[in-house]
Amino acid sequence: MPADVYTASVLGARIRHYRSLAKLTLDDLAALLETSPSRISLIENGRREPKPSELPSFARALRVTVEDLVRAEAPNSRAALELELKRAQASPLFAGLGLPKLRGGKGMPDDTLETLVGLHRELERRAQTASATPEEARIRNTQQRAWMRERNNSLPEIEAVAEERLRQVGHVAGALTHREVHLMVEQLGLEIVYADDLPRSTRSITDLENGRIYLPPESIPGGHGLRSIALQAVAHRILGHTPPDSYADFLRQRLEINYFAAACLIPRTQAVDFLSARKKDRDLAVEDFRDAFGVTHEAAALRMTNLMTEHLGMRVHFLRVGSVGEVYKAYENDDLPLPLDVTGAVEGQIVCRRWGARRATEIEHRTTEFWQYTDTPAGTFWSTIQTGKSAEGVFSITFGVPFDDAKYFRGRDTENRQVSRCPDETCCRRPDPALAARWAGRAWPSARLHAQILASLPAGRFPGVDDSEIYAYLERHAP
Structure with missing residues (x-):
């Protein structure tokens, strides 16, 4: 439901609420305002909105203030449920079901209304859950790979963001240091905390409320593990990500945070200079590029x-x-x-x-x-x-x-x-024809399944992560 329609519905609900408190019928209120009962009915149902200049007249007739009428919240819990049902039934998600709409009027019992609204909430929650079957995961990965191929696997806008962040921490040349990564994290108002009890399904957890990034202790020694995980964690904030609303969105975000981390660990300008020089010398090698950064x-x-x-x-x-x-x-x-x-x-x-x-x-x-x-x-x-x-x-x-x-x-x-x-x-x-003839019908191998490829991702706001486990962890570690 568009915001202006929802606002009109709330206003109409508040007018109906105060009319009932004043023990006025539609005809009574219409007579006081010198208009028709049908127009009042349209206003109360949110299908028509009174002019701003009319609001003082409505307030006087109902013996309330204009502020009472224009508040953003529903006048009571029953009206809130009716408005939520109306909003849910106006959504594209409900329209796609092809079901008739129900009016949550006075004739609908409270428990029925609560059940309907609860069902709509669960429907929306499941629609927003970024989970995927193996088939969907492969399809979305294929689409993303094709999208990146069109761009030569290059995201210049993220390259630019990474270069600016490196400039802010004073990185000039060579491998990005652990200290520079810590500075980048601190500039965002965050701190790194090492914890040995991270849930097994996570590489890191960011506590936005308390400004903490939890990393596993085995990331502390050298190598690029700590740097990469920390950079991926802060990338969500730097790149303005919000919780993914689809599996495709989740994949895009994962691609972007990995790209950001790589662009920080191997800065574009330094890397291109290195590769260009080696190309000129006809001595390009992945292992040299690896060791340089x-x-x-x-x-x-x-x-x-x-x-x-x-x-x-x-x-x-x-x-x-x-x-x-x-x-x-x-x-x-x-x-x-x-x-x-x-x-x-x-x-x-x-x-x-x-x-x-x-x-x-x-x-x-x-x-x-x-x-x-x-x-x-x-x-x-x-x-x-x-x-x-x-x-x-x-x-x-x-x-x-x-x-x-x-x-x-x-x-x-x-x-x-x-x-x-x-x-x-x-x-x-x-197979070799002779071997096929020798062993056909005489062997029965048992396949070794690659679970990480075939298994569907656990449902949750973030695929592959158990929400209840994560929230319990954050509560346990909150300062």
């Missing part, structure tokens, strides 16, 4: 996707792939043929066995990045791959470019070369 290999590779196309004119691709080839993250604007499902989603899909993303995890005792050329139906691509290990197992980080741009990278002289015909099943998905 003190971040993880994955963070460095992702940051290069933000900058390489926009500032160095090079199209790129990035993947994080699990131990059996499942995709966790992916980006490309160089036409690398990513594996996709029928919805266009890449998360959870299996990459070709010929790709370096999988071959690198099979090599033991490797001390440097793994490089490979891969011939595909879309052309030849050069990639540099680094591996790591997490709680979920071994994974690989791939960053690469089309063949023509490989000349700018260290490792361009690698002799590793593979041919991938995927999605042609004869490439690597179809």
Whole structure:
């Protein structure tokens, strides 16, 4: 219900309330005001509003003040429920149900009215809950990836915000220090508190009322963990976020806070200067970029996707792939043929066995990045791959470019070369005919599910987080 309509409804409710207290009928009030009963009825129902010049006459007839009539709140709890029902039934959410509207007039019992309003409140709450099934999560991720691809994975408006924040804390060059992150937090009127009992579903919690950011104690030592988590936490405030009203909104906010943190840890101007110099020397390497700014290999590779196309004119691709080839993250604007499902989603899909993303995890005792050329139906691509290990197992980080741009990278002289015909099943998905004949009908494997890809996110205001657990935590730690 628009604000002006709601205001008219409240005014009408207050006029009806005071008319009833004065024991006046519609005809009585109409006679005192020299107007028609039907007009008074329209005013009381919020369908017509009296002129401001008429309000003193209404006040005198009802023996109240003008201030009594124009107050913003309903005159009593019953009227408040009637107005809330009217507002709810005027919403697009209710209109989409195709149900008839109910009038909450005098003939409706109080308990019936309370039940109806309660149902509408729950309907609105559920509509505003940012949760997602696996299918919706993949669809929204696909839409966001396409949106970022159109922008070459670059968000210049957030780059500008990050640069201004860095200027305010006096950062000039080199890796962003823990002290500079603390200064940025303090400039927002917040403080960092380390707590060893954060709920398992959270990386951090910001207590807006008491100005605290709770971080896990294991973030205190060096590395970029503490800096990244703290920057992501303050980014919500810096970027003016409000609680997400949809899963797509939640994903957008998560993208923006991650981008802001990366833009602070690896500032655009310094990073572009570094990459440009290395390109000129034909010595680009993710590991050097990583070490120059003190971040993880994955963070460095992702940051290069933000900058390489926009500032160095090079199209790129990035993947994080699990131990059996499942995709966790992916980006490309160089036409690398990513594996996709029928919805266009890449998360959870299996990459070709010929790709370096999988071959690198099979090599033991490797001390440097793994490089490979891969011939595909879309052309030849050069990639540099680094591996790591997490709680979920071994994974690989791939960053690469089309063949023509490989000349700018260290490792361009690698002799590793593979041919991938995927999605042609004869490439690597179809078993050897002799083995298939030998084992068909004689084996029954049990699949290992990737819960982080397939599980739906718990419902809540913030996906993946238990609201009751978070609020209990904040109450327990409030000063």
